[in-house]
Amino acid sequence: MTDTTTGPAGPAAGTRWTLRTATTVYQVRLAPGGGWAELAYWGPALDDPPVPGPLEYAGPTPYSTPADAAACEYAPLGVRHFAQLDLVAERPAPGGEGLRGTVWQHTGDELTDKDGGTELRVHFADDLQRLTATLCYRVHPGHDVVERWAEIGNQGDTPLRLERVRSAGFTVPTPGGALVHHLHGRWAQEFQAGRVELRHGRFTLESRLGLTGLSHSPWVAVQPLAEPDGPTWSAALAWSGSWTIDVDADAAAGTTRVGLGRLPNEAAIVLAPGETLATPPACGLYSGDGLQGVARAWHAYQRTLRRPVTPPVVYNSWFATGFDVRADRQLELARTAAAIGVETFVVDDGWFTGRDDDRGGLGDWEPDPAKFPGGFAEFVAGVRALGLGFGLWIEPEGVSPRSRLFAEHPDWVYRIPGRPMTTIRNQYVLDLGRDDAAAWVWETVDGLLRRYDITYLKWDMNRPMTERGPGPDRDGRHVANFHRILERLRRDHPHVVVEGCAAGGGRVDLATAARCDVLWPSDNTGPLDRLAVQDGFLHGYAPHLMSSWVTDDPGLFDTAPRSLAFRFAVAMSGALGIGADIGAWGEAERAEAARWVALYRSIRHVIRDGEVHRHGDPSLPVYAVEYALEDTVVLLAWRTGPARGSGTHTGRPVRVRLRGVDPAAAYRRRDDGGAHSGGHGGGQGRRDGGRHGGAALAAAGLVPLPDDAADAAVIVLDRE
Template sequence: MPAAEHLPPHDAFLLRGDGFAYALAVTPGGDLRHLHWGGPIASDDLGALLADDPREFGSNTWSSPRAHTEELVAHGGRRLDESALAVEFADGVRALDLAVESSAVSDDGLTVRLADRHYPFAAELHYRVRGGALERWTTLVNDGDAPVILDRAYSASWPLPWQPRWVATWLAGAYAAETQLTRRPLGPGRLVLESRRGIPGHAAQPWLALDAGDDARPSDETGAVWSVALAWSGSWRLAAELAADGRLHVTAGVNDFDLRHPLAPGASWTTPVTVGVYAGAGHDELTDRWHAYEREHVVPRPDTVRPVLYNSWEATFFDVRPDSQLELARRAAALGAELFVVDDGWFAGRDDESAGIGDWTPDRTAFPDGLKPLADEVHALGMRFGVWVEPEAVSPDSDLFRAHPDWIHQWPTRPRTLARQTHLLALSRADVRTHVVEALDALLSSAPIDVLKWDLNRPLTEASDGWIGPVEGLYEVLDRVRALHPDVWIESCASGGGRADLGIMARTEWVWPSDNTDALERLAIQHGYAYAHSPHTMMAWVTDSPTYLTKRELPLRFRFHSAMTGLLGIGGNLAHWSPEDLAAGAEYVAQYKRIRATVQYGTMRRLSGAPDDVTAVSYRSPSGDQVAVFAFAPSVRHLRRTVLLRLRGLDPDAVYADAATGAHYSGALLRHHGLRVALTGDHASELVVLDRIRPRRHP
């Protein structure tokens, strides 16, 4: 069955993927009408959809046409609903009147070209089926001889079917408290999630899910869910507009805040991709579909397990010297770490955060022979070697800024804005992009560096070249660096989780979700993050107690178990760890290596049915032969010493053995009765690994 087909009798189009269908049609007047987004339907169903009259009774105060009936809501006429496209022509006209000009069906999708009925301007709507996801984006074309200003240029409108009620789920937060799961019922009006920071930011992820379930918590196993995300690493906006009669549509794209993007004569601009995912069986299925999409279509090296990492930041901060780094590397290797990353402080002038950013050469006093001797020592210990960089920023106290003060975003008549003692380089300029690529190429060629931790620690201000160019420039720089050094892996960081979107994930191997390494607070951060993103992109560290930011005391066991639910990293000062902690750490690392493929690439389930103060999650390997169950309790009360966790997704006819105790359980028992897990004391945690050993013998 083709992913997309054109049905000439109706002049309609049907797109079908894993578990979903999407349909649209051309009206006799040339408008593009939306028909369906949801569960699978057949081509024979389109006649009934076309016969269904979307015009409901209403006064002349309604938008006309209604947003839920249009494929692209473009500003103009009596369109009063949230629009996806608004332009200004050279003669001052700020209204569009688009009609279908042509269409083309491909193996995996569809392109429909809409042209203005008066002006030489077109919007090409692109659709591409990717497994259980539908990608959409728009190319805007100025075919005239006068400039056009894009005041709003979202990637797509997403009409949703009528439901009696709608509840929204999104990931809100702040610095050190990112991706907090947030859920609210929708009333008439608009829910707007956005960033105006030039980066996606910490306040919200460019991701939204909508269902008709309970207000308090999502249903994991039942109910239809629609979800929309945006692959864009700059300012963004998602708006869900619900009308009083229950009609809902979502717009997603580059934020129109201060946009006014010029489109020169003969020029075109392509919006970032927005992705829609439909799940017919609750939020478990929605999570599975997002994870599968990222693994199969987004993140580089999708089939390679991620290494156990050691990062030296919290151990040494800016005091980076070869002898202390090497001592940490020796201890990290003894724990079983496979990657050693030197964080901020290794480069010239970097005694604190006030100087040095932009000059990516090793400090001559600490590293007179460059980074190669240390990298060689780390490799000899059996680990890969990485360094921290912040290539988009520049310190005023740096050789780069002194040579090129005009390379930053700035207004000539206004003060420059510092943030973390840096400015941002204008990556919209070709000469600046070339310099950054050449500087990183020189760094990566100077020593056997395997990994870059790519950080950004400030928002974009003084956007003198606009809000789009810096992001597209960043993508070009990343793509060129990866082409020059295809074996180098990259971690995305932006003061923690300030840039963890599908756009940056397409160019990096994993993300740093938060600077907050408190293992207890990380549970909520990681819980929310994994709603939208695969665990194989989620780095988590074991750091010292008390924790650096929160000053909370936590046992080593709890810290390791929390970090083992994603990509295991270690960031404590190993020089101060006791022999007992080092030995225990080595055991935890070895245990993680036995389950990491399951954690990183398995099927994740948030386990319900536990008391409210217990967080539990399970991972089932792709083969189904291994299950890892984690449970956490900040404080066990009321004399409770165990909890029953009902495991989902197991083979009911199989037998599972506890790898530690040898106890046997049937899949049916674990599903319907539960696994009893011991949790005692404060900051209690447990890991149970179950191996499927044989089919169950029925009497």
């Protein structure tokens, strides 16, 4: 996995650490003099990475310093002066000028085998500032991600101010400039794919919301402008609070540096004497297969983070009933859901005391006896008797102004004494950074799970933080306690599947993905809108995480009606759920839905674990996503525009060349009895079935939508 080479004059003269992932090499060297670590090589696996590496530089640095020109792995002010910085530290002096800036030296390093992988720790210290820093690396042979973080320690006897403390910086070669890919959006329009040509200067993404946010995802990919389909590097931050990513390109120097880290709401993080701060992991990977290869590498990594649980096919009652939750109506929906093959029934917002609309109830997490006159336990037992799991929506960080919780603990919400309090969605935010508030949240959630037979929990968070005020790293304490509660949920209630949500996709990040079983990408379930959201989501996040529902919602931005087949194919792209008012569906719609659910359950393992290949994008007339696992290939295809045209005009059907097939094998198209494709309005389309050669599927492709009336298809191919 890892090897170390040391030059003849000792560490300062040429120590190199070579970290090996599944298919790549990440090589770090100690700069001459031991003042910093720098990246030498990051790319395809080589038995002997080149020395000097492509990123090393020993030439002139006019009007600059050697550290500013170097591919520094972690750069404090004091070592670097002008280029991108990861650490700005100051030790204040009572009544005088403090010591600002850090000049450190390498003091040692360790390589250890841990959890089947390898961990490298490189130590630095500034004896004058009494600061220590450990640059930490973790790699594993099962994936290509390099995890990096820093541990900053205060060895002095006075507080140490950290005005900036990032997790890591990744430097990549981009001669001529960089093509930067990112994911942006807003509520109901998350994960829109964007790209920026960056030859000189800085491109910044950030969230100041106290959570990951809807406007940007903490993920980027970088390619050389001259090779947009070639080598690609990507980085993401494992943090569920405010964050920042700076991408600095220098076409003349031929490099681009991506710096990632937390963005505390305070002006600085203050370390008390003896304290050590560990930054959240910054994760990076390399792929030689462009953005598609980057996505598959992220998916492979995220599969290693998950538990051995299979998210069930859920029915969520929100779109059917809203806040009007009544036991009899919910049981009626549950019976219908069970009949079409759903596995878990989830009651969304509105089940608890004081929750008749969005102006009350948050914080008072007791079932409303008026809505469940026979008792909540009896209601849950009724759902479970149908052979269904039972799920519940909660928003533990939300507090309604007229709740009992707020009346009893007004100091538990974010507020600045003497200042007006802001409501968003008619609610405040619980200060989860307080240990007493966090303990209350755990006791409340744990109590619900122990009193009732709950197998699924949807944890929501519907507003950003305001009026946080000053304090000892309040942002960090909130996120740390949020993570601890999720980890304890997994430990103490391993049978409960946890879905993460925050007003849609507001908490989609690697840290939440490591602690939840599925994530909700968007509140927008309109089929065409959702298809664009999910395409962007799959750039950086795996399909097993992507919760998606079939609803009757037309969408917000593209409201063109789509068939039930189209809507099911969209939702089947990840963890399938249904949120439509199935009580209002006719028998034909329910029968068709039952066929789709049965088909999904037969191919769920392929969707969950298969390699993903996206064909085109949702703006094209036909868009498809392919999943390949062992002997099965699943192709989901959608006609996103109008039909090809009338029979009086020339128009060849779109073909899709499959990338996950074995050219030497033959495949037979599975006949599932009619749930392969649907025309506009829900009618079934033509199935051609038959045998296909893998080479022909790869070279000439197949026509997923031969029928002009069909707007979606699900094609399953099994190797003979």
